[in-house]
Each structure stands twice: as structure tokens, then as C-alpha cells.
Amino acid sequence: MIFNLKYIEKYGKKIQKYNIKKIINSDRKNYRCISMFPYPSGTLHIGHFRNYVINDVICRYKIIKGYKSFFYIGWDAFGLPAEKASIENNIIPNKWIKSNIKKMKKQIKKMNLFIHNYTINTSKYSFYKYSQKFFSIFLKKKYIYKKKGLVNWDDKDKTVLADEQVINGRGWRSKSKISKKNITMYFINVKKIKYTLYKEINNSNLPKKTLNSQINWIGKENYYYIKIKKKKVFFKNKLFFFISKVIFFPLKKKNNNKFLIRYTNKKEKIYVEYKDCERIHFCEDIEYLKKNKKINKKFIRYNKKKLIFFIKKNFLIKKKKIFKIKDWSISRQRYWGTPIPTINCKNCGTFICKKPKKLPKNLKIKKINPIYKFKKYYINCKKCKNLCNREFDTLDTFFDSSWYFLNYFSKNPIISQKKLDTYIGGSEHSILHLLYVKIFFTILKKLKITKFSNPFKKIIVHGMVLNKTIKKKKTFYEKMSKSKKNGVDPSKIINIYGSDSLRMYILFMGKIQDDIKWDEKKIIGCYRFLKKIWFFYTKININKFNKKNNYSIKKILFFYKKKKFNNIVSELMILFKKIKQFNSLKILKNFLIFLNPIAPMLSNIIWVICGFEKIFGFIYNNSL
Numbered sequence: 001m002i003f004n005l006k007y008i009e010k011y012g013k014k015i016q017k018y019n020i021k022k023i024i025n026s027d028r029k030n031y032r033c034i035s036m037f038p039y040p041s042g043t044l045h046i047g048h049f050r051n052y053v054i055n056d057v058i059c060r061y062k063i064i065k066g067y068k069s070f071f072y073i074g075w076d077a078f079g080l081p082a083e084k085a086s087i088e089n090n091i092i093p094n095k096w097i098k099s100n101i102k103k104m105k106k107q108i109k110k111m112n113l114f115i116h117n118y119t120i121n122t123s124k125y126s127f128y129k130y131s132q133k134f135f136s137i138f139l140k141k142k143y144i145y146k147k148k149g150l151v152n153w154d155d156k157d158k159t160v161l162a163d164e165q166v167i168n169g170r171g172w173r174s175k176s177k178i179s180k181k182n183i184t185m186y187f188i189n190v191k192k193i194k195y196t197l198y199k200e201i202n203n204s205n206l207p208k209k210t211l212n213s214q215i216n217w218i219g220k221e222n223y224y225y226i227k228i229k230k231k232k233v234f235f236k237n238k239l240f241f242f243i244s245k246v247i248f249f250p251l252k253k254k255n256n257n258k259f260l261i262r263y264t265n266k267k268e269k270i271y272v273e274y275k276d277c278e279r280i281h282f283c284e285d286i287e288y289l290k291k292n293k294k295i296n297k298k299f300i301r302y303n304k305k306k307l308i309f310f311i312k313k314n315f316l317i318k319k320k321k322i323f324k325i326k327d328w329s330i331s332r333q334r335y336w337g338t339p340i341p342t343i344n345c346k347n348c349g350t351f352i353c354k355k356p357k358k359l360p361k362n363l364k365i366k367k368i369n370p371i372y373k374f375k376k377y378y379i380n381c382k383k384c385k386n387l388c389n390r391e392f393d394t395l396d397t398f399f400d401s402s403w404y405f406l407n408y409f410s411k412n413p414i415i416s417q418k419k420l421d422t423y424i425g426g427s428e429h430s431i432l433h434l435l436y437v438k439i440f441f442t443i444l445k446k447l448k449i450t451k452f453s454n455p456f457k458k459i460i461v462h463g464m465v466l467n468k469t470i471k472k473k474k475t476f477y478e479k480m481s482k483s484k485k486n487g488v489d490p491s492k493i494i495n496i497y498g499s500d501s502l503r504m505y506i507l508f509m510g511k512i513q514d515d516i517k518w519d520e521k522k523i524i525g526c527y528r529f530l531k532k533i534w535f536f537y538t539k540i541n542i543n544k545f546n547k548k549n550n551y552s553i554k555k556i557l558f559f560y561k562k563k564k565f566n567n568i569v570s571e572l573m574i575l576f577k578k579i580k581q582f583n584s585l586k587i588l589k590n591f592l593i594f595l596n597p598i599a600p601m602l603s604n605i606i607w608v609i610c611g612f613e614k615i616f617g618f619i620y621n622n623s624l
């Protein structure tokens with residue numbers, strides 16, 4: 001038989017359809033394994049494919065182990081990119097999202113995943129009405145509050161960002177400089193749960209890198225704490241502006257003997273600055289400083305010991321642990337998001353809407369949020385009858401993504417849930433996303449909506465797929481992404497080498513947690529291996545193989561259990577070299593079963609063509 005990819009994929013898929021049906025209708029125990037949702041902003045690249053393949057292999061392995069498991073896909077569809085595209089291309093965000101989802105679905109279809117045809121789209125009312133319900137519950141129970149406050153303002157994107165979304169003073173998406181602005185917004189009261197959060201994160205099952213970054217966000221550190229007079233605290237990392245009457249400074253810092261401390265002459269105000277500077281500057285003559293306007297230049301050098309001595313002598317000094325994390329601002333001054341379900345009346349204040357509120361989904365954006373002009377947002381207050389309005393702001397999309405995975409397994413996610421078995425995502429996206437999930441579920445647990453504050457039994461954070469980028473005639477490797485224009489469309493590779501070759505290659509390139517460098521030329525090795533398997537199986541006479549079993553499958557099963565997929569591929573290559581000399585029907589069968597999660601199309605079709613279905617029955621009833 002010739003090795004014809006189109007033929008293999010076509011019939012492999014047909015068999016898969018039949019297999020999916022059989023698994024759906026079985027009474028097996030569920031194994032819930034889900035990938036983080038993509039943003040439908042265009043097309044998928046090999047980086048997404050890596051995520052989905054890891055997910056798909058785990059599902060198929062679990063099926064072999066006797067479970068019911070599927071690959072699901074959902075869309076994190078609200079947010080800024082749709083608004084930007086809308087302004088640039090004069091198109092309605094909803095239409096843009098829809099057309100992108102269509103394109104991406106087409107790509108996913110080509111990947112031949114063990115897919116369950118149920119998708120979630122966070123921009124649909126059936127989904128976000130629950131985001132609104134969560135919001136209302138949190139607001140009622142005071143885990144969300146409204147406050148006028150100084151916020152991080154991204155002038156390029158015309159929006160507010162949470163502290164975690166500002167990286168080195170710039171917006172995480174726009175990369176533009178962030179300024180401060182005073183507006184009224186909703187916040188999640190993270191401070192209220194900070195102790196629980198800190199304890200739980202320290203005991204969580206996160207991969208080390210993600211765990212450390214989360215601990216860093218919360219940032220519990222020892223500080224000296226000086227009470228001068230009872231008053232409020234106000235401090236900032238590194239640069240301490242203590243306009244009030246309490247001084248904090250860090251106990252443990254890398255350069256902890258290097259301080260810069262200053263006292264200003266501004267009325268009763270004490271101003272302390274900490275810097276990684278060469279020497280310690282310190283002036284103890286406050287009276288002198290109070291008189292002197294040019295204090296900046298009037299430093300007297302001191303060492304740390306002297307400084308502490310001075311402070312101890314003059315003030316009451318205590319130690320305290322300080323959390324860096326701040327409350328999470330969830331209001332966004334944007335149109336394309338979950339509407340905040342409240343009504344604002346100038347006379348009577350804010351009310352929570354009794355029923356979830358729909359977003360008018362077909363508005364065009366012309367620089368300004370179109371919702372301000374939307375008539376239905378203006379209503380009469382039920383109490384004072386004056387004209388008031390529905391809240392114009394929408395929720396941060398991280399609010400939606402903090403719980404979307406729940407929606408796969410329950411019609412009503414407000415009612416208590418089961419944990420997911422495995423959750424998979426890329427290392428970059430995981431850091432913020434998982435931190436917000438943790439905050440969200442710590443609150444859900446406090447409210448007794450869930451029994452757990454960690455909704456995942458296991459989290460897999462995979463490395464990135466890097467590809468060549470050329471800048472100023474220099475070539476280097478960068479994360480595959482749309483913005484860097486170095487993304488590779490998996491469909492193109494699948495057209496040449498088939499989905500099985502691409503799956504095998506992506507898994508073979510490195511351990512799950514490692515970053516891998518994309519190199520299209522090297523895929524040929526996996527393609528040839530699959531071709532050899534095909535020719536071997538289609539030429540043999542299985543009746544001539546005897547029923548003995550002289551190969552231990554423990555090693556390969558161990559690698560599956562530990563998710564060492566690159567090792568599985570090399571083990572399969574080793575096993576295949578010896579497969580003739582074993583002369584065992586059982587090994588022929590087991591090899592195909594082991595191969596199935598990695599290269600399902602080929603193993604499906606061989607299973608049927610070679611008559612294994614007749615001898616051993618349905619492939620997934622042969623559990624290992």
C-alpha cells in the first residue's frame with residue numbers, strides 16, 4: 001500500500017469520528033483536561049498547536065487508561081484587540097471576533113484533535129451573565145467595592161490597568177508609558193484575603209517559575225516600622241514617600257547596607273528615600289532641614305548601624321511584614337466587555353441590577369466608547385424617578401477568564417463545582433491568569449460557593465515555541481507571535497507532512513516545560529518514522545506472529561504518566577527497531593496503542609486495515 005497522507009488523514013478521521021461517538025456514549029469516568037483559551041485575534045500558530053497537542057495527548061492517554069476525555073476549545077473573546085481592529089478597519093468588534101473564530105476553527109479542524117463539539121465564547125450572553133452574577137455576589141458580600149482612586153492610565157489604549165498589568169512602568173499590551181489618573185472604579189478587595197492568598201499560594205501545586213512570580217506579586221517582606229505619631233501609612237516600593245507619620249524600610253534587601261534617607265522641610269512631613277546607592281546618606285538634624293530649602297544637597301553620610309541606632313533612639317521601632325499586592329481594579333472604560341451590572345443614580349447611589357444585562361453587540365467604535373451614546377443605557381431611577389444610567393464600564397477580561405473553565409461541566413457555574421483534573425497553558429500567559437484565578441477562587445471558597453480555592457488538580461505550564469526573527473539584518477529567536485510576525489501556521493505544515501508528523505515532532509523537540517526552537521526541516525525525521533511504521537504494518541501477515549509477550553511496557557507507561565512525551569517518542573523509535581525480532585502479536589498491538597496518543601490518524605487506520613479491530617476489538621477497549 002502506498003503512503004498517502006490525504007488517504008491516511010481522511011480515513012483516520014472517519015475512524016476517529018466513530019471513536020469519539022463511542023466514548024461519548026460510554027459510561028466511563030470523566031477526566032477533565034483543558035487548555036487556556038486563545039484570544040480570537042486572527043490565526044493560530046505553532047505555539048498554540050503545542051498547547052493543544054499536549055492537551056490532546058493527555059486526553060488520549062487517559063482514554064487508553066479507561067477514562068472518558070475530550071479536547072475542548074473556547075474563546076476568550078472580549079477585550080481590547082477587537083476594539084482596536086474595529087477602529088482600524090471600521091468593523092463591528094463582534095463581527096471581527098466571529099470571523100476570526102471561523103478561521104481558527106478551520107485550523108483546529110486540521111489538527112485532528114479528539115474534539116468535543118462544545119465551545120465557550122466569553123462574549124456570549126450565555127457565558128457572561130455568570131460573570132455578572134459573580135460580580136453581584138462579590139459586591140453584595142463586600143469582596144468588590146467602589147472607590148475613587150488613583151489608577152494606572154494607559155493613554156494609548158485609553159484604559160485603566162491593574163498593577164500587575166503594568167510592567168516596568170509600561171502597559172502589558174500597549175507597551176506605552178503609564179500615567180496616574182483619578183476616577184471612580186470597582187475593585188476586588190484583595191487585601192481582605194491577602195493572608196489566605198499568601199498561605200495558599202505557598203502551598204499550591206504550581207510549577208516553580210509561576211509560583212515564584214506569584215509570591216513576588218504578593219510580596220511579603222520584612223520591614224522596619226517606625227511609629228512617630230499614630231497616622232496612616234503610605235509607601236511605595238523602593239522609593240518611600242512617607243508624607244504621613246510612619247516610616248517603613250526594608251529589612252532584607254540585596255544591598256541592605258545602602259540606604260538613602262532624607263527628611264524634608266515640608267510641614268511636618270518626613271520624606272524617606274531608599275536607593276541602591278554607593279553610600280548611606282543621612283541627616284539627623286531635622287530642625288536644620290526644616291529651615292533649609294535646599295535639602296537635597298545637604299546629606300551627611302552615615303552607615304546603616306548608625307542609622308538604625310538613630311531611629312531607635314528617636315522613634316518607636318517595630319518589625320512588620322508588608323504585602324505588596326494591591327486591590328484588583330476591574331473596571332475598564334471600554335465597550336467590548338462584560339457590562340458591569342449596576343445602575344448609578346446621582347441622588348440615590350449605586351444599585352445592583354436584579355437581572356443580568358446584555359451588551360448591545362453590534363455597535364461600531366469611533367475612538368470614544370459608543371455605549372455613552374446608547375439610549376437604552378439611560379433610564380429612570382426607580383426611587384427618585386430622575387434620569388440615571390446603567391454603568392458604562394465593563395469588566396476586565398481577566399475577570400471572565402478567572403472562571404471560564406467551570407462552564408464546560410456545569411450548566412450553572414454559581415453552584416458548587418468539581419475540580420478540573422489538568423489545566424494547560426503557556427508560561428507567559430499563565431503568570432497573570434493563574435494569579436487572578438487564585439484570587440477569584442479564594443473568594444469563592446470564602447463565600448462557600450466552591451469547596452476549594454484551587455480549581456485544578458494539576459497545572460501544566462509549557463514552554464514557548466521560538467522562531468527566527470530578523471531585525472536590522474540580525475537573526476535571533478523570539479517567541480512565536482502575531483505581533484512579531486514570526487508565527488507559523490500549523491495548517492501549512494499539516495498540508496505537507498500531515499498532522500501526525502507535526503504532533504510527533506512538536507513533542508519530540510523537548511520537554512514540556514522547555515522553550516523550543518522551531519525548525520521546519522527537522523520534521524522530516526518524524527515523517528519518515530511514521531512512513532516506516534506504515535509500510536511495516538501494511539506488509540506483515542499478523543497471523544504469523546505468535547501470542548507470546550516478551551517486552552515490558554512499564555517504561556513507556558511511566559513516561560506517559562510523567563508526561564515525558566519526548567522520551568515516549570524515542571522509546572517508540574527504539575521499540576520499533578526491535579519489533580520484528582520480538583515476533584509477538586501483543587507487542588504489535590501495544591506498539592499501536594502507545595503510538596495512538598502521539599500519532600492518532602496513522603494508528604487508527606492501521607488498527608482497522610491490519611485487522612486488529614477483528615482480533616482485539618475497539619482500540620480504546622484495550623486499556624493498559
Ligand SMILES: [Zn+2]
Nearest residue numbers: 345348381384
Ligand atoms: Zn435615584
